[in-house]
Amino acid sequence: MSGLLIRPERPADNAAIRVLVAAAFESETEADLVEAIRTSEHYIAEMSLVAELEGELVGHVMISGATLRSRTEERPIVMLAPLAVAPAHQRAGVGSALVRVVTGLADERGEPLVVVEGGPAYYRRFGFEPAYEHGIEITVPDWAPREAGQVLRLSAYDASLTGSVVYPPTFDAFAE
Template sequence: MSLEVRAEAPADFPAVRHLLVAAFGDTQVADGVGRIRESWVYRPATSLVAVADGVVAGFVMITGCSVVGEGGERTAAMLTPLGVLPSRQRAGIGAALVRAALAGADAAGEPFVVLEGDPAYYRRFGFVPARDHGLLIHLPDWAPPEAAQVRLLTAYDPGDPSLRGTIAYPPVYG
């Protein structure tokens, strides 16, 4: 399999929509991605496609969010969504996307990336419970608390109080 991971371009948008609908089983996530692209949280440099054998087979976004805490409010980075075409899953495409997106956030000087997801999948990339680092992510009722995770990056400073608090989702997430 040939695999290229690169930033998405507008020409990829229909293929990204197709793979997200296939991966998640409905249009909700794909619709959300469309809204994110129109908002301040969109970060094109960490919105990546995986092209496998010439086909857009996977997609990941690291977008902006806010941390609200005693140190005030500051922007931070959040990984959502991650999706791979069902016919192309379990071939390392998801892992390649997560690693490339984390490298991009690290290079951009982000101190961490938060997400909601299954720890059984994300711990292999260095994600740990967000609460271990003083970050609160409000989850849906059905999600276990361990779903709230953070991956610390090079610029993380444990002594910086602005890096602790509650993650606030911009309204675009719906």
């Protein structure tokens, strides 16, 4: 999409991000989640991005920290959540651009994988696969298919990365 600028969020964007996330989800819950992540130790500033079109914020995405717990160890991993595009700008490639840039940054940082909970029909195109196929368990809400828990394997991935994804306490208040 021409003219689309993807850049890290800045404090001056916070109010506009709140409006756009609430509009995309038609709920304040995800806007609250964004703010809770931002003030938590799991926030990763360089992977919290906005999409700007002609000076207007039209999209937002966050990758932040989580834990992969196996029987023998806990390893820090990252997850993508939430992803939001302003209603008037949906289905124009903004979400795709945000996912591609933010997962590219995760790869450059040496992250082995990114997990997400979301529609497989959407995330498959970026290379996300059902997490259980790779020995990674993500507990999804009762109404969601098991395939909603997905993983994108990056350059530093190795098959020893198995276990259950544990979200930080920040997410507890938002669990469905």
